[in-house]
Amino acid sequence: MCLAVPGRVVEIRVEDDTRMGKVDFGGVIKDVCLAYLPDLQVGEYTIVHVGFALQRLDEESAMQSLELYKSLGALEEEFGDQWGIAAQQAGERRPPGTEYRKETAE
Amino acid sequence: MKYLAEFSDPDLAKRLVDQIHATVTKPWAMMEVCGGQTHTIVRHGIDQLLPDGVEMIHGPGCPVCVTPLEIIDKALEIAAQPGVIFCSFGDMLRVPGSERDLFRIKSEGGDVRVVYSPLDALKIAKDNPDRQVVFFGIGFETTAPPNAMTVYQAKQQNIPNFSLLVSHVKVPPAIEAIMQSPDCRVQAFLAAGHVCSVMGTSEYPELAAKYKVPIVVTGFEPLDILAGILRTVVQLERGEHYVENAYKRAVTDEGNTTAQAMLSDVFETTDRSWRGIGMIPQSGWQLSERYREYDAEYRFQVRDIKTEESTVCRAGEVLQGHIKPHECEAFGTLCTPRNPLGATMVSSEGACAAYYLYRRLQAPEAVSSVG
Numbered sequence: 001m002c003l004a005v006p007g008r009v010v011e012i013r014v015e016d017d018t019r020m021g022k023v024d025f026g027g028v029i030k031d032v033c034l035a036y037l038p039d040l041q042v043g044e045y046t047i048v049h050v051g052f053a054l055q056r057l058d059e060e061s062a063m064q065s066l067e068l069y070k071s072l073g074a075l076e077e078e079f080g081d082q083w084g085i086a087a088q089q090a091g092e093r094r095p096p097g098t099e100y101r102k103e104t105a106e
Numbered sequence: 107m108k109y110l111a112e113f114s115d116p117d118l119a120k121r122l123v124d125q126i127h128a129t130v131t132k133p134w135a136m137m138e139v140c141g142g143q144t145h146t147i148v149r150h151g152i153d154q155l156l157p158d159g160v161e162m163i164h165g166p167g168c169p170v171c172v173t174p175l176e177i178i179d180k181a182l183e184i185a186a187q188p189g190v191i192f193c194s195f196g197d198m199l200r201v202p203g204s205e206r207d208l209f210r211i212k213s214e215g216g217d218v219r220v221v222y223s224p225l226d227a228l229k230i231a232k233d234n235p236d237r238q239v240v241f242f243g244i245g246f247e248t249t250a251p252p253n254a255m256t257v258y259q260a261k262q263q264n265i266p267n268f269s270l271l272v273s274h275v276k277v278p279p280a281i282e283a284i285m286q287s288p289d290c291r292v293q294a295f296l297a298a299g300h301v302c303s304v305m306g307t308s309e310y311p312e313l314a315a316k317y318k319v320p321i322v323v324t325g326f327e328p329l330d331i332l333a334g335i336l337r338t339v340v341q342l343e344r345g346e347h348y349v350e351n352a353y354k355r356a357v358t359d360e361g362n363t364t365a366q367a368m369l370s371d372v373f374e375t376t377d378r379s380w381r382g383i384g385m386i387p388q389s390g391w392q393l394s395e396r397y398r399e400y401d402a403e404y405r406f407q408v409r410d411i412k413t414e415e416s417t418v419c420r421a422g423e424v425l426q427g428h429i430k431p432h433e434c435e436a437f438g439t440l441c442t443p444r445n446p447l448g449a450t451m452v453s454s455e456g457a458c459a460a461y462y463l464y465r466r467l468q469a470p471e472a473v474s475s476v477g
Contacts, residue, residue: 003142003326004248004300016263018255033225036251036365047303047356050195051223052252054362055303061355068114068327072149077454082196082220086209089200089452091444095212098220 003078004049005069006062009034009042023048026066028079112150113328122332123155129339133159135291136338137284137427139277140298141168141455142326148460150328152335160339163291163427166280167298169245170197170453171425172380175413177273178203181242183408184271185211185218191234193227194242196220201449204414224256224270231260231268240402243270247301250274250391251365254372257393257400271402272392275378277301278309279389285317289428294320294338296331299353306361310349318347325353372397381449382422421448424457431461438466 007023012034014020023032023046033052034040045062046053057065069075077085083098113119138144144164147153153162166172182203185192192208199209199220212218217237221227224241231239243253253270260268277298284292297310302323314321320341324334334352341347351357371394378390393401419441420434431437431450441447443459450456 004303016259018259030222031225033223033252033255035255036362036368038364047300049248049300050252051225052255054248054251054300054365055356055358057356064114065327079222082199083212086196086199089443090209092209092213095209098212 003069003074004047004054005075005078006045006047006057006065007032008045008059008062009040009053012040012042021053023053025075025079026070028075030079110155115329118329119332122329122336126160126332126336126339127157129336129343130157130160131343133161134293134339134342135161135163136294136296136335136342137163137165137292138296138324138331139165139167139281140296140301140326141165141171141453141457143296143298143324143331144168144457145455145460146326146328146331148457148464151464152328152331155332156335160335164424164430164457165284165295165427166380166383166425167246167277168425168450168453168455168457169249169275170201171421171449171456172275172383173198173201173244173273173449174379174381175204175415176379176411177244177271178381179411179413180403180406180408181271182206182208182211183411184240184402184406186214186216187238187406189237191217191219191230191237191239192242193219193221193224193230193239195244197453197455198242198244200446200452202416202446202452204412224253225259228256228259228265228268231265232263235267237267238405239268240406241268241270243272243274246275246277246298247305247369248298248303250369250373251304251362254365254368257372257397258368260400261397269400269402269405270393272373273378274373274391275380276375276389276391278313279386280380281313281321283383283386283389284426285313285319287426292319292427294342294347295322296324296334296338297321297349299323299325299330299357302351302353302357302361304362304365306366307349307351307357307359308361314347314349320347321349323349323351323353323357325356380425382425384422416447419447421450421458424448424450431458432465434458438462
């Protein structure tokens with residue numbers, strides 16, 4: 001949960017008076033709140049924690065971090081099948097209604 | 107140096123390790139506060155690359171691990187109520203309460219949902235106006251701004267069926283508590299990078315001066331941690347103690363001032379109990395008066411919680427750096443990720459889970475009875 005993953009802003013919009021956007025994390029695209037970085041622009045990189053952009057990051061650092069997180073499987077843990085991970089740890093079947101649909105890049 | 111090949115830049119890693127060895131002339135003990143950093147250190151064997159006598163003490167910065175048992179039990183009570191949709195981050199699912207966990211509640215028919223962002227929980231509340239939707243808002247200064255924004259939005263958009271069960275904690279008071287402990291062995295701190303991305307570094311010079319400890323703001327990748335350790339031992343060897351930012355690419359001195367403004371609007375500082383550690387004065391946040399109607403603790407009057415902590419679990423000593431995980435008698439035997447006695451064995455940021463995952467084979471006596 002404390003992981004903050006760098007990504008590239010690909011879209012900015014205003015929704016319910018709030019600055020929102022889409023951020024590309026090496027192929028996984030997520031809705032992200034950009035309200036805490038009011039001057040962040042499309043094409044820039046940012047560190048995102050639980051769906052919120054918290055700081056800017058330069059492209060080179062962002063790409064290096066993303067590559068590392070990918071190779072460690074950390075992106076799976078952050079964006080992946082949370083009920084599946086918990087069920088596997090518990091050695092139990094996943095609870096009903098928690099079937100996983102993998103999100104893909106649009 | 108068997109781990110060096112796994113670094114993203116093994117040459118740079120080797121240079122950093124060599125410099126650390128060239129700098130150190132005596133034993134030092136430093137604490138990495140953040141559980142994410144503990145995970146990196148254990149996974150990549152960074153502590154084993156250091157000179158003999160230089161010890162990494164693992165700190166209490168695992169948010170899942172320090173969320174008090176009473177709050178976990180309250181969460182479980184609320185989540186089990188009919189009509190409630192209980193939303194949480196995935197890593198809370200298997201944190202043991204006194205008798206059960208969120209995974210069990212879901213298996214028994216409770217409506218527990220995992221969300222990526224707290225704003226997802228707010229959307230669920232909008233989509234289900236006839237249900238009470240509760241988000242479990244735990245974490246350090248990094249996670250507090252997202253939760254603050256979500257409550258702010260709930261109020262702005264007047265979404266009355268949303269509430270937050272809050273148990274936020276802060277790093278600087280924990281550093282203070284660690285330094286005031288009579289058995290404290292910590293001589294320096296690696297401060298958590300992303301906490302400082304939000305809060306900046308201004309809270310730390312006072313602590314560095316008061317306790318005469320170097321505090322080096324560090325990132326989460328193996329090379330970041332090595333660089334942070336190098337700067338720390340340089341200060342220690344010179345007898346200096348000041349705040350240094352070794353994570354400049356993501357941390358500015360002032361932090362994210364927009365997020366800080368939201369934090370001071372939505373939250374107010376409060377005493378907070380840390381699981382396994384106890385009460386630390388002024389170490390947490392709760393919703394301020396203005397937002398109290400969105401506080402799940404007020405909305406759901408959960409009374410008569412009788413918490414019962416495992417009697418063998420020594421997670422509190424692990425979280426304070428008094429023992430290493432494998433020094434607990436239950437490690438790998440009574441307590442495993444499958445049957446965790448403490449939260450430190452569940453979370454990916456928990457020291458016990460990291461040792462179980464990456465160090466189990468190095469403590470054969472602790473796992474011999476597992477089979």
